[in-house]
Amino acid sequence: MSERSERTGGAAAQPHRREGASGRVLRFRFDGREYEGLEGDTLASALLANGVRAVASSIRLGRPRGVYAAGSEEPNALVQIEEPFPEPMLQATTVELYDGLVATGLPGQGRLADRPDPARYDAVHAHCDVLVVGAGPAGIAAAGVAARAGARVILADERPEPGGSLLGTAETLDGRPGREWAAEEVAALAALPEVRVLRRTTVLGHYDDNHVIAVERRTNHLGAAAPADVARERVWRIRAGRVVLATGGHERFVAFAGNDLPGVMLAGAARTYANHYRVLPGRRAVVFTTNDSAYAAALDLADAGVEIAAIADVRQAPGEAWAARCAERGLEVLTGHVVTAAKGEGEVSSVEVASREGGQAREIPADLLLVSGGWTPVVHLFSQAGGTLRYDEELGAFTPGETRQAVEAAGFARGVRTLRACLEDGAEAGRRALAAAGFAVPAGPAVPSGTAVPSAGEEPAAAPAEHLWLVEAPGDGGDYGTHFVDLQRDVTVGEVLRAVGAGLTSVEHVKRYTTAGTAHDQGKTSGLLTGGVVAHALGVDVAELGTTTFRAPYTPVSFAALAGRDRGPLHDPVRVTAMHEWHVARGALFENVGQWKRPWYYPRRGEGPGEDPGEDMEAAVLRECRAAREDVAAMDASTLGKIDVVGPDAAVLLDRLYTNMMSTLKVGSIRYGVMCRPDGMVFDDGTVIRLADDRFLVTTTTGNAAAVLDWMEEWLQTEWPDLRVCCTSVTEQWATVALVGPRSREVLARLAPGLAVDNDSFPFMTWRDAEVAGIEARVCRISFSGELAYEINVSSWSGLALWEAVMASGEVTPYGTETMHVLRAEKGFPIVGQDTDGTVTPQDLGMEWIVSKKKADFVGKRSFARADTSRPDRKHLVGLLPEDPGVLLPEGAHLVETSALPEPPVPTLGFVTSSYRSAALGRTFALALVSGGRERVGERLYAPVGADLVPVTVTSHVLYDPEGARRDG
Amino acid sequence: MLLIACPWCGPRDEAEFHYGGQAHVAYPEDPAALSDEEWARYLFFRDNPEGLFAERWSHTAGCRRWFNAVRDTATNEIHAVYRAGEPRPVIA
């Protein structure tokens, strides 16, 4: 608490604060000036208490704008919090005041924070029998009935305290302030074991099967005092058995000249500021209304000390009881009158009122103009949930109609007017929810005894509203340039009329043409008004026009909240191998392959500062390649996908999925295989190891491991459920070291003295179980480089020990994925997903030999007989040698036939898929997919690179050791 | 997000499932016997109705089983779920 906590807000400090307001004094800055407010204020109420009228400026026209509403429907008072943490585009009406708040008004749009957000955000999944959205009278009544019968209930409300409309109206229940009743009732509910009350929680979206997304603002209101270990915001993902939408209503305004001036305010909002925040939004007010509700606002403001200069009512007959009360108080009621203009320099200083019959307009000095164009039920969530809307003639607004979801609206959200009726309606909704959830519905009176819904205070009988959208103003020059329908988008009646004049007759089209309703506030106050003006211009009924589509989110939500904990290192799982820490210590650079971190290359570190900068990537990769081709090198190959395929029909399954024959593979042997999709396009490749008659170990590419397992499962479950096969991912159970190079046999022999490593005992494409460096291992003679090579597989637990043993003598060079890519490319081995893209057949890759002629069928076979797969102009995998051996082609570069580019469109023959510098070839080279490529070997093509056309020669895709002489060492 | 009743696990969030397209499109008995057009029809042609649609789902983040569902593509309502291999139920 500040040392000034005992002080109450003085009249001098807060000139518009009502007498007797008390609470802790909070200090804040707005637009560079120091102010004081009171605990419980929003930034909007605190600014009004200080007499700040213009809070922001409008986005297109730069007009000054003041506080217009008192809640999340605010279209005008957009602010940016600068301290303690920058946050853009907030409504001053929903920012709770705290000590040390620094904010600025915005010109319609904000600025992103220029520093990382240190706060934590999280998410929670929740399930309940009944979700009640809105803790106003109807919501509290519904939640009360459901909760007391034992249902699991979540009651969510966007404001810091429950009560909804009761907070602003100061209505009484059983003679007590409604606010007190709401607080006590909700506290009692929160104490029940199956009830969760979520304050400061906005339900943003209502999706299929009552999946509801809400955001709880947990510490935003604490400012710098927010504890660091509590999430600032929390996303609630709620699956509700039944949803009761007690979301109340939004007041709307009327289109007249100057209806955006600071000092023009919704009547209900002004009532809330006076009653709830103890703030007078002006000194002398004119009230402009189409319905009875503004009378209550006028009387409350008069009680609070605001001079009510006149009430202009568009109707000839307001509610009799209201008229009588005004007469008692001496308030002038001008029936059949409209406000034709709000006038003033930068804020309201007078209001022009005229009879609808015509005649001389009267200008009334005033600094406040309260407007009520009627109330619109908040049907956003109902509509998002797939519910239809219907027009309520009496209300002049759309209310919920039919829905197939287990959701209903209650209280004013479905057009129920009076407080008493809303309480009863809420209780009824609670009972229906209970019944639907299978609970015994309490019998007898409307509500359980002892917790009776208090009898609401007497409400005067209402007179019907008149639905006036637009005050016609010939005096405005006829362009309706300051008759705003959407304050946030600066859309005027003039623009709506232009849209209609251009032939747009649907509200959806007018919305897109004018942007009305598309702003941050999603047209909460303007949507129906826009429709009303369109209807007026077309001479049709609003009911016929309907509404624009309601979309989530109901109010803006920060990306940080949606991201929750899924950012930074937790954005995506990171998979590392058993040898990872060694790679890190050795200074490897890493490449992301799927979720795996793979060593990319291991640059030799510099010896000291300045003298020796160490290796760059090019030097490191050339050195690693040379070691693999001329000496001995090792790579961590643990990330390759590995699937155990087990069962009496395992060989049958593999025969059907691979293009080549796997059933003839002998136990102890290994075969390379390619899988295609039914359309004949290559899907994955890898090796198949036969461990036993009924057991194979299949390897996949690193990125495709999960997809291949899914592929096997899909065929087994959906097409061949008769096959007795089990597939299990064992990728993470094995660690693998690829030992490569002419000296690899010698190194293996030393590490595995019990293993006969000579070529006859251990030939190419076989595997042996052995002890390697004292570790149980399975050694495979497989080569992805063309060199003599082994893959040593051990349990993941022993992966690091094996790697360290291989590296112990210092003679084995570690290499990374870049070198692996160069080595395999020199041999013309394609990488699925790099040299293929889902449009490439094995034949296109020059791998006719992998496609069995003997098998009756396998997945993809029939497609090889399609005309399309034997077109001579299909793209083939070929090699490219740039004529300048120092030029490295960019991957993705296109290839053309001519040495000068013709007029576009330029016919392209194909593109580069892989491109490297080769130590073995002493030059650069590339792989490419080229139309009719195999027939073009020896041809010169050109690769447009920047402004140049780089000449290249087409070659076979196998550039190194085409005879395969190096395989056996 | 849909709530999908896996026939093996019960109702779970849609995020646990993968979509598998139209159901009851069997791999042809003898692909070699088909004309190019018939084979292309199997490969590339699928129904896209507005209304009831029998489709495949896989409970990938759960039991990993494939099953079928009849969903109304206009309302997202799932009228039936049934195990792979079972006939499409008649929806009244």
Ligand SMILES: [Zn+2]
């Ligand atoms: Zn399941």
